[in-house]
Amino acid sequence: MQFYASPEQLMRDRSEFARKGIARGRSVIVLSYAGGVLFVAENTSNALHKVSEIYDRIGFAAVGKYNEFEALRQGGVRYADLRGYSYDRRDVTARGLVNAFAQQLGAIFGEQSKPFEVEVCVAQVGADPGADELYRLTYDGSVSDEPGFVAMGGQSEAIASQLREKHDSASDLRATLKIAVDALASIGGENGNPRTISAAQLEVAVLDRTRPGRAFRRLVGAALEGLLVTETPAADAESDAKSEDEPSAEGTDPADS
């Protein structure tokens, strides 16, 4: 027997389904800082990344179902490489990529019985923080251009309100990382107390503004721990130097190799 469901009802059900799926996971934060764009995700896996490189100046972060955002990410890498190969590397832009993702997500939301339970951020690093582009895409293909920072997944509203207060795109990597980790830690602790998040629970990467060519690099191991320790003037200078010397050339991940 066929039951009638109005289009409004169908769309509402799908939205609710997707939102629930996304809210179950841990959050990801993407934000501009003086030296580039910083990605911070709570992720205990070393191999299943939530944050990845797409192209020279473009990075990708996602929350939700792994197989679904991984399909988007691979499509994004194909889009970027195909475009860069048939035109020029400079012709690969975050905006074009976002359009491709939006088309795909919108089509799946409208045509398939189950929408993608994902939320995606595409970031492009510019010459200065004002020129950074951060796009947020939701499960239904809608896009927003977010100035300065994006928080997705889990209790993203609560995290976003903290970031709104503290985020300053002129601050350095260490300070910006602290803001992001504090915001992640403020959610989910017992009795409203902040949790402690160790380096092993974090997936951190940057799009380095000053680096020519492929700007994406992961911060792992000692470099990340150095950035996370409580700030003292001497340690600050030392670990800043260390993070610059991080040998993960051309976006390769030392943890993987």
Next chain:
Amino acid sequence: MATGLGASGRFSNLFTASGGSSFTEFLSQSAPELLPGRRPLPPGDHGAVAPHGTTIVAATYRGGVVMGGDRRATQGNMIAQRDIEKVFPTDAYSVAGIAGTAGIAIEMIRLYQVELEHYEKIEGTPLTLDAKANRLSIMIRGNLGAALQGLAVIPLFAGYDLDATDPAEAGRIFGFDVTGGCWEDKGYSSVGSGSVFAKSALKKLWKPGLDEAGAVRALVESLYDAADDDSATGGPDLIRKLYPILTVVDAEGVRRLTDDEVGAVVAEVIADRTANPGV
């Protein structure tokens, strides 16, 4: 379809195409017209229609490998270009130099660079050095038809093997033939029209346990010898300050020597040879 963008503005196959981690396999489904070696050629020998690049040399040393190339492209008896670049970094730890039809070779190297980067991004880890050499030989195999009609491309491939047990032995060189056969060359190698002379020079100059400067010097000498006896290989052009391209690959990655660095080595070689020019 050149960008995978369908007429409706929808990306028809970006998200659904199979082909896994290989950009070439993806292209063959989505935009086969962008692949080299897919164009039908009329019968006959077409070697004279386009410029050819010539001599590439490479040598290993303790802790890495250096590749060098002269700057000349020729078309028949004409010099088509005197500042052509024939040695390219292909990713963070490998480099390829090309001899043969310049246009096809440069297209092939561009595709190869994307191929390596694409795999690294999709898989989250780079290919091993042997796999990189294997991918290159597959590409050369695809060009066999054109090669038999005079449009051959023969690369030389070198890289730093991150999986090597002994870092001193991590610099490796791979040579190819026109059918895609791939062999590892121990110590030193050369391809192109001047390679007979360059190899003879390297046979005397290369020794196990050279340092980086020693390997660079040996390569500059060998290119000088190639240019001395092969008209298609260009010698150092002191008037225009055009020197061979030399690219070092070591544990730190790929680094192209600056013109000043190469210029200094070239000046030493020329000073030595001025003292003893030979006959």
